[in-house]
Amino acid sequence: MSSLYDISIPVYTDITKTAVSILKKGEEHFKSQGKDTAELLKLKIADDMLPLNMQILIIVMTGRKLVERVANAAPVDTPINQEYTLAELQGLLDAQLAELAKVDRAQVDGREQTEVPCKFGPEEYKSSALDYVSGYPIPTGYFHLNMLYALLRGAGVPLGKRDYMAEFMKKMTKA
Incomplete structure (x- = not known):
């Protein structure tokens, strides 16, 4: 039977690791094309959408709130309005x-019924x-990871489903 830990911390770890790996592919692609990686952070699908840098920040902030709330840990302060460089965002993910x-x-584990706050x-x-x-946190993490993937893919980064699924499938064995 799965526990609160099982459905939260390892899942969000996989979300974060996937963000790290696809962002790295995006950086490599932009560099190989002679493009400025600062432009990568500004990518949007629509004008009213948050840019790529905010997709990463939301993945980070949501993960930090997850740890704070389910593990009763001290909050980690990261200003969300700061303009981070690609290297700084990668550092936040790490x-x-x-x-x-x-x-x-x-x-x-054992905190399943503990009341926690959530701000949306x-x-x-x-x-x-x-x-x-x-x-x-889990649906939010997946949502912003999907947006990160879509933004990179839309910018021509050669990503496929395996790039997205790799971390999530590591615990599976081939039949």
Whole structure:
């Protein structure tokens, strides 16, 4: 049976690792094309959409809130309005992976019914930690990872489904 830890920390770790790997492919592609990687961070599908840099920041911020809420850890402050370079964003993703790796199963399991806050834009919610995990950070992480993938793919980065699925399938064995 899966625990709160199983459905949260490892899943968000895979989301973050996938963001790291596809962002690296995007950087390599832009460099090989002689393009400025700063332009990579400005990519949008539509004018009213957040740019690529914000997709990464939201993945980071949501992961940090996940750790804070389900593991009862101290919050990590990262200003979301700052204009980060590609290297700084990659550093934030790496720091998030280190933070996720520090979470011990014992910090999370047993907190399923603990009430946690959740803010979605200007709206505030509260729920059990279990409902929070399945209702906010996991779908939000996937949403912004999908946007990151779509933005890179739309910019000509040679990504395929295997690039997206690799981290999620590592625990599977070939039949």
